Amino acid sequence: MSRQKQMFTAACRLAYHRLLLNYFTFCEIRRDGELHPGNQALFQQFEELLSLFLQGSLTEERLSGFRDQMVREMEHLTYCADSLALHEYAMNRTEPRFVPQDDPELDSTAKRINWTMQFILRGAESGDVNQRIRTVLEELPIRLTNSRFFALLRQGLSVYQEGDLESLDSILEVIRSQAFLIRPEGEWSNQEEEKRLLGPFEGADYRKMDLEAFTKHSEALCRAEEEMDRLSDHQLLLTGMANDLYVLVLGLSHSSMTAQEQENFRGTLEETLELFGQENLKEDEVDRKAGQLLEPLEGGQEASFEQWRSLSLKQDEDFEDDALRKIGRLLSTSAFAPLEQKEKETAPVSEALWEERISRLEEELSASWKGRPRLMVRGIMAKILSCLPVFFGSLEQLQEYVAGSLESCLDDGEAIVSIHLIQEQSAWDESLEQEDGDEMVGSPL
Numbered sequence: 001m002s003r004q005k006q007m008f009t010a011a012c013r014l015a016y017h018r019l020l021l022n023y024f025t026f027c028e029i030r031r032d033g034e035l036h037p038g039n040q041a042l043f044q045q046f047e048e049l050l051s052l053f054l055q056g057s058l059t060e061e062r063l064s065g066f067r068d069q070m071v072r073e074m075e076h077l078t079y080c081a082d083s084l085a086l087h088e089y090a091m092n093r094t095e096p097r098f099v100p101q102d103d104p105e106l107d108s109t110a111k112r113i114n115w116t117m118q119f120i121l122r123g124a125e126s127g128d129v130n131q132r133i134r135t136v137l138e139e140l141p142i143r144l145t146n147s148r149f150f151a152l153l154r155q156g157l158s159v160y161q162e163g164d165l166e167s168l169d170s171i172l173e174v175i176r177s178q179a180f181l182i183r184p185e186g187e188w189s190n191q192e193e194e195k196r197l198l199g200p201f202e203g204a205d206y207r208k209m210d211l212e213a214f215t216k217h218s219e220a221l222c223r224a225e226e227e228m229d230r231l232s233d234h235q236l237l238l239t240g241m242a243n244d245l246y247v248l249v250l251g252l253s254h255s256s257m258t259a260q261e262q263e264n265f266r267g268t269l270e271e272t273l274e275l276f277g278q279e280n281l282k283e284d285e286v287d288r289k290a291g292q293l294l295e296p297l298e299g300g301q302e303a304s305f306e307q308w309r310s311l312s313l314k315q316d317e318d319f320e321d322d323a324l325r326k327i328g329r330l331l332s333t334s335a336f337a338p339l340e341q342k343e344k345e346t347a348p349v350s351e352a353l354w355e356e357r358i359s360r361l362e363e364e365l366s367a368s369w370k371g372r373p374r375l376m377v378r379g380i381m382a383k384i385l386s387c388l389p390v391f392f393g394s395l396e397q398l399q400e401y402v403a404g405s406l407e408s409c410l411d412d413g414e415a416i417v418s419i420h421l422i423q424e425q426s427a428w429d430e431s432l433e434q435e436d437g438d439e440m441v442g443s444p445l
Contacts, residue, residue, distance in 0.1 A: 038189025
């Protein structure tokens with residue numbers, strides 16, 4: 001059997017197992033009443049595609065359209081989540097006015113500077129150090145004039161003067177996204193949910209906020225973050241199922257799966273559709289039958305994943321077969337990776353072109369900040385600086401920036417809460433790294 005056929009076979013087996021297991025999960029979420037109306041409609045669309053697949057009439061074009069829709073859904077969701085994160089930035093910097101921030105280990109500016117520098121430099125790998133620098137840039141207080149910020153922006157973007165146009169435009173798009181200069185097009189299935197979640201923060205005056213308003217906004221922020229996490233989990237799960245269905249549409253005809261093996265998988269899918277479509281069955285009866293259907297799948301996902309990974313490691317990234325290339329994208333760690341290859345813009349960046357692009361960005365940023373609360377502008381500045389290539393030329397420059405940020409704090413509480421946020425973000429990043437190490441590639445769960 002050729003390696004390509006082996007890869008198609010492993011990919012389809014993996015897709016079948018994940019599709020079944022995740023479909024069970026989604027059905028249970030729906031049964032428990034946890035889905036928002038927009039997500040319910042999306043799930044119904046997916047079930048229509050699943051029925052077409054079982055009938056043998058699902059086309060790649062139809063499935064591609066649904067996947068494109070899910071990409072747009074996630075763009076809206078990300079925009080909403082980023083907006084909430086900006087309000088969280090402002091709330092965190094407002095908190096010291098109402099909540100004491102005592103920490104004996106950080107009771108002086110010298111101790112805070114020392115802790116921050118030790119945090120940045122404690123890793124031996126340059127990649128780890130750079131990531132910690134980005135975390136510090138994102139969380140430390142910012143007291144920069146627009147001109148000073150733009151000077152740092154230019155310093156960070158100067159590395160693209162030696163590169164190609166595609167790389168420059170790519171980082172500029174990231175910056176525009178972080179600065180809310182790019183808003184997703186079209187409607188979102190959860191448009192009303194976005195208004196409900198962000199509504200409490202419209203017109204919030206963080207400078208004049210009193211304790212009652214702070215408490216009210218804190219509670220609204222917690223509720224909104226919980227809802228956003230739930231929406232994100234469900235849309236990732238739904239996109240993962242669409243990706244696995246896409247793998248089957250592309251790969252089954254090229255695989256060596258036997259007719260009986262395919263029939264077993266299809267039969268389980270059909271029985272699952274029927275099981276969760278029955279409204280008169282009691283919950284314990286559904287669980288019992290679901291357990292019977294899932295039992296034969298035990299261990300299959302892990303085995304097929306290991307086979308796919310082993311074969312992929314022996315294969316060049318640029319697959320000769322177009323269907324196999326798309327399958328590689330669909331089974332990658334990015335559920336929303338584009339399936340079509342774009343032609344790379346290899347034109348060099350001239351000095352005049354670089355200057356034109358950066359000047360235009362500065363004008364757009366300046367215009368967007370007019371009328372926006374200063375605390376939220378600082379949050380945008382911090383986010384932009386954290387996504388740039390590290391722009392410090394020496395350890396002394398880095399320490400000078402850290403010292404300047406911490407010395408600019410209005411009081412001890414602002415400085416201490418900033419370092420606590422760095423500690424929380426670092427712990428979160430480490431937990432995500434651990435999860436990534438334990439999680440199978442491409443799994444949306």
